[in-house]
Amino acid sequence: MTLITLDTPSAKPLLDWYDRHHRDLPWRISPGMAARGVKPDPYHVWLSEVMLQQTTVQAVKPYFEKFLQRWPEVTDLAAAETEAVMAAWAGLGYYARARNLKKCAEAVATEHGGVFPDTEEGLRSLPGIGDYTAAAVAAIAFDRQAAVMDGNVERVISRLYAITTPLPAAKPLMKEKVALLTPAARPGDFAQAMMDLGATICTPKRPACSLCPFRGSCEALKLSDPELFPVKAAKKEKPVRYGAAFIAVTGDGEILLRRRAESGLLGGMTEVPTTAWTARIDGETSAAAAPFEAAWQSAGTVIHVFTHFELRLSIWRAAIAAKIGADGWWEPVTNLEAQALPTVMKKAIAAAIPLAFKTSKG
């Protein structure tokens, strides 16, 4: 029987791989430039990292460009209207990020003289910056030897060491492994290399192990099937909730909108009037629950899947002769693009007014 020995994992092969195969991304300084001492703007790094939380690179790109163009410096963002930031963030999801983004920019502007803290600890104390983002900004923007662990790194590490403990219980162990592997030189490139590797080679399904710089040191590859890692705790079922949404349009082409509560689901975002979203179909999901009496007509059902439940929203539409006193405000349909409307609300409006948006999905 042949014994296949495993190399001890080290940063060097990964960094060499990164020099050849790194992705070019709008918020990134190429490794070549970085080698000449060019550092990425901490504001750019922070903005991209917050946007990238649980969000794909592809989805982030246009938002990143839009934000930088509109608010070139962190002090510009700090001085912006929160409503404008929410509207610019609309569609990207996890809206607490946008509220915290604004708070963080304000804290940097007022408490740190417009300059980001350059340590993991200092960054970690800011709104919306958790363990991952603090380490990522510290390593990438400030060359700190911080252990960066995101979903990509968890996958790479779990395979490299064939960790059978399920997530999230295995995180502390994984963090130890990452810390031991993180080099004093080029810690930012190392972190980005781990994430690029996870995104392009060490993928969740059908990883390209033959191209991996760790192929000689991966325990999962040697012992079993890398695709079996990371082991994850079983997830719960997704319940269904029901509700109704009401699209009232005046003869002048204005629609009734209102603001959601600051906290909770879609916090601080704009919506059309809706009922509560409940577990069962009842009177609250019919036209009887409308914000005011009108000739409400059914406009079908919108199904929207959130992280932890599926929403089935009955859509009702009414033509209103004159503006009716109600909570909220009347907004020209031609100005809906500028509103802080989350995707589910755009879907609801598009169901009632097909031409409301240039691009309607659903």
Place this chain on the structure above:
DNA sequence: CAATCGTGGCG
């Protein structure tokens, strides 16, 4: 610790 919190793309 477990639950909450969006959306879109992809196998």
Place this chain on the structure above:
DNA sequence: TCGCCAAGATT
């Protein structure tokens, strides 16, 4: 078609 999941943070 549908489950998975993506550079997580907060409570």
